[in-house]
Amino acid sequence: MPLPRLVDTALDRLVVPGWSRLGYVARSAGWRALPAVDGRTVIVTGASGGLGAATALGLAGLGARVEMVVRDRGRGEQARDAVLAEHPGASVEVAVCDVSSLADVRRYAAEVRDREAAVHGLVHNAGVLPAERTETAEGHELTFATHVLGPFLLTRELRPVLRAGSGPTTPSRVVLVSSGGMYTTPLRLEDPESRTGTFSGGAAYARTKRMQVVLAELLADDLAGDGVVVHSMHPGWADTPGVASSLPGFHRLTGPLLRTPAQGADTVVWLQAAAEPGHSTGLFWHDRAPRPTHRLRRGDETPQARAALWTLCVDAVAS
């Protein structure tokens, strides 16, 4: 039976019960099985481990053709083999692309456009939480490049194949995997490259995760005419290599409460497969339900700030 709406909302607002394994277990008892997605091609970035690998596994289990985008081919092939071990007949390929590199994103997207008539799904899952400020070869701060610029550019570059993959009842779907950490900050654009002050990986992470949520709304508007829907989501707290290495204290403290990677990835898979998210666009989801993007209404972005984020992305990928 589905959880009553009031109880679900209370779990969400209390954070720990909602975002941990407890929230998943309570909510998932009322969920329906996901439909098959045979014949759909879905690209998943950051698929060599953690939630990306779990997303690939979930989608392959539903019959999707999955392209696992990774930085390191060897790790990618290991992750692909793990998917094939569970789903021997699945169609799963590995592609190498560093999504923090605009040049590599352009190269990869051109290669996809050359070989694929249509792409039905794109999951921007790749994520980082660096301890120190790091610049890409193109001079962008790593968190900003990985979470915002790379996904923005890849979505735009894949627009023709996403458009081609869209049908009247089954739109192509783009999903940005954000984080509940984005609730800790409003949209802040005064220093997107983290050039001033003392660098905090956590602050850069939260800021760029907030940008992803707004970006999903902006991309949703931009792609509406192409029949492509765009959503963002947060997975709750899941036990992944990234959490263990970047947040060891949090990992130790919350250990038994953490979700499995499959539980964290469930809503990503659902957003690609279920009928309901194909009928809306630009929403922020957690555990298969739309969630508010701000805890307090006064945190809402102004139209000017939203337009400024768009311009920031357009200018950054143009130069």
Ligand SMILES: NC(=O)c1ccc[n+]([C@@H]2O[C@H](COP(=O)([O-])OP(=O)(O)OC[C@H]3O[C@@H](n4cnc5c(N)ncnc54)[C@H](OP(=O)(O)O)[C@@H]3O)[C@@H](O)[C@H]2O)c1
């Ligand atoms: N786990 C959680 O509780 C949690 C909570 C909130 C949000 N999230 C979000 O969920 C996503 C996945 O997180 P995770 O916990 O699974 O992290 P993870 O275990 O660190 O996995 C991150 C994945 O992203 C890949 N990656 C990083 N930079 C990349 C780049 N430039 N190009 C291509 N791939 C790249 C990594 O590849 P390598 O193997 O090469 O490092 C790895 O496969 C992230 O966006 C994260 O912010 C996770």
